Amino acid sequence: MLIWGYEMQIEVYHLITNDNNVTIELEAICDSFSSLLWDVEYYECGQFEIYIAATAQNLEIFQTGKIVGRDDDKLHFGIIEAVTLETDAENGDYLTVTGRFLMSILSRRIIYPTLSFTKLTTYGEILQTAIQKNCLQEDNRKIPGLSLGEVSGDCWSKTAKLQVSYDNLMDWIYEICKLTGGTVNIRLQETTAGSNLYQMRFELSQGDDRSVLQDENPHIVFSDSYNNLLSFSYAFDQTKYYNFAYIFGSGEGTARKRTTLFDSVEPTFLERYEVYVDAKDISDEEQDESGQTVPIADEDYTELLKEKGAEKLIPVTETTESTIATDGRQYQYNRDYFLGDFVTILHSRFGLSQEKMQLVGMIESFDQNGYSLTPTFEKG
Helix, strand or coil, X not given: CEECCEECCEEEEEEEECCCCEEEEEEEEECCCCEEEEEEECCCCCEEEEEEECCHHHHHHCCCCCEEEECCEEEEEEEEEEEEEECCCCCCCEEEEEEEEHHHHHHHCECCCCEEEEEEEEHHHHHHHHHHHHHCCCCCCCCCCEEEEEECCHHHHCEEEEEECCCEHHHHHHHHHHXXXXXXXXXXXXXXXXXXXXXXXXXXXXXXXXXXXXXXXXXXXXXXXXXXXXXXXXXXECCCCCCEEEEECCCCHHHCCEEEEECCCCCCHHHCCXXXXXXXXXXXXXXXXXXXXXXXXXXXXXXXXXXXXXXXCCCCEEEEEEEECCCCCCCCECCCECCCCEEEEEECCCCEEEXXXXXXXXXXXXXXCEEEEEEEEEEC
């Protein structure tokens, strides 16, 4: 489909799994769709929507469970999860095809049994262990074709002590991403060129700083003064703000193990926003290397409680949604800046200066009106 100089095709693949690989056969190439929304997110699973004429052939091609990709994006592939047929005598019959990207396969697993890290462990190792234990074992829970990929970014070298049980695997991974500032993705990688055998690679990464507050990378500045900020909305919200946590773990009544958590200086008076964290799911026992159940040292257990509490400390949110120029004369998405990068946003009309904002979401839209980019930024 050629839209204002931007040419892109939708690819539909048939997926067959075996023990170690995914066999993918290109079933159809589509360039006659009415619209496509391609929503890539940094701290949650992205999604897509295709609006296309309803024909017998398209009904056969666009079926749940099949893989959808773009010929110009080899990082993101979606799984069709829903297909809706609508008939209309005046406007014609249409299919609405929706789904999420490959990270969504991890939502089919919970964390079982308990994962416990009582020694300082890097977040990168923690997430890879979670995948190994819940998706790569030789049992009925195995996800065929999934393998561990590259870990890049200093954020994944941060260390923590934590314990988690029975959480949805995908949701929990994205919670860890919010704590570290990193992101995760599952992409397809061909095992041998031309073989049609692919592995799904679970990869960890981190965005780059391209704001005016650094000089290592070229600056990316969106501004109405530069004519690359076409529309703009801004929100500053502390409705769900918490900066002091009371965390209660194992035990009953006054005997429950407990601790508190705050960031740097303890907040006081009207600046103190408290939250209660029920951490009874954090066990004060673990299994040693011999399989025996042993108590967790008090100081280690306190660290586990604090890690749980950190998930509930919610900062003030500062977000910006906008429409930005797509002609590429100044900056081009996925060439000059990428999802997760930090940029600068200036709005001279309202005197707003956001020197370091993270690109946490990007919706690419293709339709009869052309190609548009709608980014979401959050304060870094």
